[in-house]
Amino acid sequence: MANIKQLKNEYPQIVKEHSPKNKVMINSAKAFLVGGAICTIGQGFTEIYKYYGMAKDDAQMVSTVTLILLSAIFTGFNIYDNIGKFGGAGAAIPITGFANAMVSSAMEFKKEGYVYGMGAKLFTIAGPVIVFGAIASVVAGIIFYFV
Amino acid sequence: MDLFMELLKTFVVGGIICSIGQILLDRTKLTGGRIMVLFLLAGAVLTALGLYEPLVNFAGAGATVPISGFGYALVKGAIEEVGKEGFMGAFSGGIKATSAGITAAIVFGYMAALLSNPKSKS
Numbered sequence A: 001m002a003n004i005k006q007l008k009n010e011y012p013q014i015v016k017e018h019s020p021k022n023k024v025m026i027n028s029a030k031a032f033l034v035g036g037a038i039c040t041i042g043q044g045f046t047e048i049y050k051y052y053g054m055a056k057d058d059a060q061m062v063s064t065v066t067l068i069l070l071s072a073i074f075t076g077f078n079i080y081d082n083i084g085k086f087g088g089a090g091a092a093i094p095i096t097g098f099a100n101a102m103v104s105s106a107m108e109f110k111k112e113g114y115v116y117g118m119g120a121k122l123f124t125i126a127g128p129v130i131v132f133g134a135i136a137s138v139v140a141g142i143i144f145y146f147v
Numbered sequence B: 001m002d003l004f005m006e007l008l009k010t011f012v013v014g015g016i017i018c019s020i021g022q023i024l025l026d027r028t029k030l031t032g033g034r035i036m037v038l039f040l041l042a043g044a045v046l047t048a049l050g051l052y053e054p055l056v057n058f059a060g061a062g063a064t065v066p067i068s069g070f071g072y073a074l075v076k077g078a079i080e081e082v083g084k085e086g087f088m089g090a091f092s093g094g095i096k097a098t099s100a101g102i103t104a105a106i107v108f109g110y111m112a113a114l115l116s117n118p119k120s121k122s
Helices: A002-018 A024-051 A056-076 A080-087 A095-108 A114-121 A123-146 B002-027 B032-048 B052-059 B067-085 B089-115
Strands: none
Touching (some): A024 A056, A024 A080, A024 B002, A056 A080, A056 A095, A056 B089, A080 A095, A095 A123, A095 B067, A114 A123, A114 B089, A123 B067, B002 B032, B032 B052, B032 B067
């Protein structure tokens, strides 16, 4: 019995020791570095495309497509997962994280088939983002029509 | 030097946006998908209020690459299309402006998933 009482007293301490430390500062610094780096790579592509004669808007669009392509490839080779483990939101918030979420959930449900597995699960994360995005754009458009 | 300054601005602004996401992830119970939707909507609302465009002009990809930039592109597209096409522009403009990105994500995403297998969880 004494043992149990002792354990009860020590338990909160044990929980504290084994629960993950609150590393908000370090995590945000990592997110800052990774997120900043991804955006800078995107800007780099834009500059390169502009250098080769593309208009600014086109260059930005092609740069976004390039980032999405790279993210899909890196996810396929299981590399983006590791970037995500280090960078957290820094890897998730950029458009590359959006593409990564699509590919990784599609990969995970590959066994359920090409239509209901991959075809449907591609949109586990992307679906909500596109749904709310479409709604927001229509609402904004209507407001600006009347204002 | 100019290019270096441009890239530095991109890095700092993109980094700040992502670290806000990380703080939300660590300090609240919001999951990754919800934070993405939240950032998208934040980008959309700030764009409608005319506050996101200056950030894009300042930081370029630092503001357009984060998912809030997707919200920016959607709303900007819808507003511009309303100016050109009238009421129906509200329905066509957003997706039209972002169609290349969405289609790229679907096509490349499906192909990448088709050609690769998840790492075994051992």
